Structure formats: structure tokens, C-alpha cells
Amino acid sequence: MVWMTLSFHHHNITKRRRRRERSCDNLAMHTGEGRAMEDSSISFIACHECDLLLREIALEPGRAAACPRCGATLYRHSTDSINRTLALAAAAALLFLIANIYPIFGIESQGNDAATNLYGAVRSLWDQKMHFISTLVFITAIVVPSLELSLLIYLLLPLTAGHIPAGLAPLMRFLQGIKPWGMVEVFMLGILVALVKLTDDFRIIPGVALWSYGGVTFLLAAVAATFNPRDVWTCLEVRVREGKSP
Amino acid sequence: MKYYRNTAASLGLCSCHVCGLVSRIGAETGGARCPRCATRLHTRKPHGVEQCWALLIAAYILYLPANLMTIMETGSLISYRKDTILSGVVHLWQNGSMGIAVIVFIASIVVPLFKLLTLTWLLISVQKRSTRHPAERTRLYRLIELVGRWSMLDIYVVTLLAALVQMQSLATVKAGPGAIAFGAVVVLTMFAAMRFDPRLIWDPLQKES
Numbered sequence: 001m002v003w004m005t006l007s008f009h010h011h012n013i014t015k016r017r018r019r020r021e022r023s024c025d026n027l028a029m030h031t032g033e034g035r036a037m038e039d040s041s042i043s044f045i046a047c048h049e050c051d052l053l054l055r056e057i058a059l060e061p062g063r064a065a066a067c068p069r070c071g072a073t074l075y076r077h078s079t080d081s082i083n084r085t086l087a088l089a090a091a092a093a094l095l096f097l098i099a100n101i102y103p104i105f106g107i108e109s110q111g112n113d114a115a116t117n118l119y120g121a122v123r124s125l126w127d128q129k130m131h132f133i134s135t136l137v138f139i140t141a142i143v144v145p146s147l148e149l150s151l152l153i154y155l156l157l158p159l160t161a162g163h164i165p166a167g168l169a170p171l172m173r174f175l176q177g178i179k180p181w182g183m184v185e186v187f188m189l190g191i192l193v194a195l196v197k198l199t200d201d202f203r204i205i206p207g208v209a210l211w212s213y214g215g216v217t218f219l220l221a222a223v224a225a226t227f228n229p230r231d232v233w234t235c236l237e238v239r240v241r242e243g244k245s246p
Numbered sequence: 247m248k249y250y251r252n253t254a255a256s257l258g259l260c261s262c263h264v265c266g267l268v269s270r271i272g273a274e275t276g277g278a279r280c281p282r283c284a285t286r287l288h289t290r291k292p293h294g295v296e297q298c299w300a301l302l303i304a305a306y307i308l309y310l311p312a313n314l315m316t317i318m319e320t321g322s323l324i325s326y327r328k329d330t331i332l333s334g335v336v337h338l339w340q341n342g343s344m345g346i347a348v349i350v351f352i353a354s355i356v357v358p359l360f361k362l363l364t365l366t367w368l369l370i371s372v373q374k375r376s377t378r379h380p381a382e383r384t385r386l387y388r389l390i391e392l393v394g395r396w397s398m399l400d401i402y403v404v405t406l407l408a409a410l411v412q413m414q415s416l417a418t419v420k421a422g423p424g425a426i427a428f429g430a431v432v433v434l435t436m437f438a439a440m441r442f443d444p445r446l447i448w449d450p451l452q453k454e455s
Contacts, residue, residue, distance in 0.1 A: 044254075044259075044268045045261065045266060045268060046253070046254035046259065046260075046261035046268050048261065048263065048266070048445075049384055049387075049388070049444045049445065050253070050380070050384060050444065050445055050447070050448040051253040051254050051255055051261075051445040051448060051449075052252075052253055052254075052448075053252050053253060053254045053257060053259065053268070069381070069448070070380070070381055070384045070385075070444075070448070071381065071384070071385070072384070072388070075266075104406070105410075106410075107410050107411070109416060109417075114410055114411075114412075115410075116406075116409050116410055120409060121405050121406055121408075121409035121410070122405070122409075124408065124409035124412055125405055125408055125409060125421065128408065128412070128420060128421065130408075130421045130425070130426070132426050132429060132430070133401060133404070133405065133421055133425055133426060133429050134405075136398075136401060136429050136433065137401060137402065137405050140398065141402070169264075169265075169282075169283035169284055169285070170284075172264065172265070172283065173264045173283065173285055176264055180391075180395065180436065180440065181436075183395050183398050186395055186396055186398045186399055186402065187398075187402050189349070189353075189396075189399055189402075190398075190399050190401075190402025190403050190405075190406060191402070191406065192346075193346055193349065193350060193399065193403045194402075194403045194406040194407055194410075196338075196343050196346045197338070197343075197346075197403065197407060198407070198410070198411075200341065201322070201417065229265070229266075230266065233265045233266070233267070233282060233283070236265075236282065236283070237282055
């Protein structure tokens with residue numbers, strides 16, 4: 001196996017996130033017999049959706065590089081990604097904790113009232129013998145989001161101080177694997193639909209967690225937009241090159 | 247337009263699916279690991295097409311009970327109704343919450359069906375080594391990966407309603423067997439989409455360059 005050295009080759013073909021121009025002649029590599037491979041000043045990436053081999057280019061902050069062939073977003077240059085993601089993840093974790101402790105909303109009808117938080121709902125469904133649904137909701141709305149946030153904090157906090165946390169590579173892989181299963185934003189929409197369905201028959205008492213979920217949804221979207229795994233890998237790579245094991 | 251240049255695979259290179267590092271892999275593709283993050287390297291997702299088919303067929307089978315069986319039972323002192331996904335949407339529409347009805351209709355009916363059909367088409371076109379519309383097919387794949395998760399909406403709604411109304415003695419809401427099948431369809435199609443490798447769409451183009 002050959003290490004491809006990551007260094008930025010300068011070309012002025014940066015792209016705006018929205019107005020993406022396809023300039024394949026600059027980005028795509030014109031290889032002969034893989035000769036360019038040996039040039040250590042150029043680094044290569046392969047598009048994860050069409051496998052086109054491309055030369056990396058430096059981007060201006062806030063811009064993204066797109067594959068000239070299939071249009072996939074290859075990578076972004078997000079300013080200060082590690083610090084900002086850490087801040088956002090910490091805020092999201094705090095709000096997520098509040099969202100899980102306090103009731104989402106309560107209902108009241110003829111003197112009877114009831115309120116529940118998410119875990120209570122999961123427990124109640126489990127008691128109604130709907131084990132599969134209960135587990136599914138428990139994993140996608142509680143376990144995965146909390147794992148995701150705590151892993152981000154665990155990984156990024158040492159990195160801001162220049163240390164490499166133990167198990168960085170396998171944990172990053174794990175984080176990438178569980179990511180599609182965190183569905184807080186879908187749950188947020190579920191809360192709204194449930195509210196509408198209940199307003200006909202009950203009086204709704206909004207709970208603290210209702211607002212917290214709104215905040216968490218917003219913050220998680222911000223985390224996703226800010227987090228740039230490439231920066232983490234670059235940190236690891238610098239360390240590997242210095243001769244310390246990952 | 248001459249787009250078809252070299253792919254990493256055609257040059258004996260492989261990009262790590264976790265960290266993105268491109269490294270050279272020899273003839274033995276089996277045991278190679280990424281030098282940066284130690285992830286096992288694969289040029290293409292191993293057995294992706296077969297696994298995707300298996301998951302997809304399972305999802306098709308469960309799609310029927312998911313749509314035909316009761317997803318939610320609602321009972322009160324004066325009324326009792328059983329709802330499938332579609333009748334739930336119709337009920338919402340008739341009660342005047344048209345916006346919500348449209349959202350639920352898209353998330354629970356349009357998205358799963360669209361996902362099943364698109365994946366089937368993608369798999370067939372990949373197996374036929376079709377060279378037509380690769381960019382559009384890739385875009386479709388990107389779309390189903392993006393929207394698939396929103397089908398979980400109904401599961402969350404049922405969970406919240408069942409839990410809240412249960413605690414309150416005058417009415418009952420219960421999740422029905424259709425909800426289990428529906429949840430399984432969502433999970434299976436999500437796994438199926440993950441096992442599909444969009445790079446296979448572009449591979450047949452390689453020979454034409």
C-alpha cells in the first residue's frame with residue numbers, strides 16, 4: 001500500500017455551496033499510466049459515489065468541492081470545524097438531556113390528565129407488548145442521538161487541545177455507522193403530528209421538552225453542517241507521520 | 247462531453263469508505279486495510295447487490311401487511327375505529343388538517359413506495375450493466391438515502407399517542423400489527439439502500455472511454 005500524501009494543490013476552482021459549477025477539466029485528473037501518482041505534491045481523492053479519481057484542490061472557507069461527473073459533494077472547507085462542532089455538540093447534549101427528562105406535552109380531558117417524556121412512551125409501548133416498535137423508537141430517538149453527541153464530545157475535546165483520544169479511528173467509523181439511525185428531526189415532526197391529532201379531543205399542555213426538542217433539532221442540523229471528518233483525519237495523519245501510532 | 251476518465255478502481259486504487267484516504271491495493275483485495283484508520287478496504291461493497299436484493303424482497307413482502315393491517319386502534323366511550331396508514335391519512339384530511347394529512351401521506355406512503363421501486367430499478371439497471379442516465383440514477387440514489395428516514399414519522403406518532411392516551415383513562419389508543427410490519431419495512435429499506443453501491447452505476451461506462 002502506498003501513502004498518498006495529503007497536501008493542497010492550488011487551483012482557483014473553488015465552488016460555492018449553492019452555485020456549483022462543473023469544471024471537470026480542472027478537477028479531474030488526466031492520468032497517463034498513473035504517473036502522477038508518484039508526485040508527492042499532489043494528493044488524490046476518489047469520489048465516494050462514482051469512484052472518479054480526482055486531484056484535491058484547496059477551497060476557500062465555506063465552500064464545497066463537487067464531483068465533476070456525478071455532482072456528489074466531495075468535501076467542504078468549514079472554518080474552525082472542530083471547535084465549532086464541539087461547542088454545538090455540547091449545547092445539543094445539554095438540551096437533549098433536558099428534552100429526555102421533562103415531559104414533552106400533556107393532555108387533559110374532563111379532569112383526567114396525563115403527561116409523558118419519551119422514555120415513558122417507550123416503556124408504555126413495551127408494556128403493551130409492542131416490543132419491536134418500542135425498541136426501534138428507543139434506539140433511533142434516544143440511544144443513537146445520545147451516543148452520537150457523547151462520542152463527538154469525547155473525540156473532539158482532546159483534539160482541541162492537540163491530543164489524539166484513544167480509539168479515534170474505530171470510534172469515527174462507529175460514529176459514521178450509527179449516523180443514519182439518529183432521527184431526532186423525524187421525531188420532532190412526529191410530535192407535531194401527534195399534537196394535531198390530539199387537539200380534537202384533548203386540551204394540550206405543552207411541556208419543557210417540546211421546546212427542547214425544537215432546539216435539539218436545530219442544533220443537530222448545525223452540528224451536521226459544521227462537522228468535517230476530514231479535519232479529524234488530518235489531525236490523525238499528522239500524528240501518524242510524526243511516528244506515533246494512531 | 248467526454249466525462250469517462252479513470253476511476254480509482256481502474257488504476258488499482260481504493261478509497262477508504264470511512265476516512266477517504268486513497269491507497270493502492272494489490273491483487274489480494276481481501277485483507278487490505280486502510281493505512282490511516284485501519285478500516286478494511288473494499289473496491290466495491292462486498293456482495294452489495296445480493297444483500298440489497300435480499301433486503302428489498304423482504305421489504306416488498308412486509309409492505310403488504312404494513313399497508314393492509316391496522317396500524318392504530320382508537321377507542322373512546324362513544325366511538326371505536328381501526329386505522330390503516332391510508333385510512334389514517336383520509337381521516338386527518340376529513341377532519342380538516344390537510345397540511346398534516348399531506349405530510350403523513352408523503353412520509354408514510356409516497357416515500358416507502360418510491361424507495362422500493364427506485365431501488366429495484368437501480369439494481370436491475372446495474373445488473374444489466376446499463377450505461378444510460380448514470381448521473382440521474384446517482385441523483386435518485388442520493389434522494390432515497392436522504393428521504394428514507396422520514397418514513398419513521400408514523401411510528402413516532404403512534405408511540406406518542408399510544409403512550410399518552412393510555413395513561414388517560416377515558417380513551418385508548420393501541421398500536422396495531424401493521425405498525426410492526428411498517429417499522430420493519432422502513433428498517434429493511436434503509437439497510438437495503440446502505441448496501442447499494444452507487445459506484446456500480448458508473449462501472450459499465452469505464453469500458454467506453
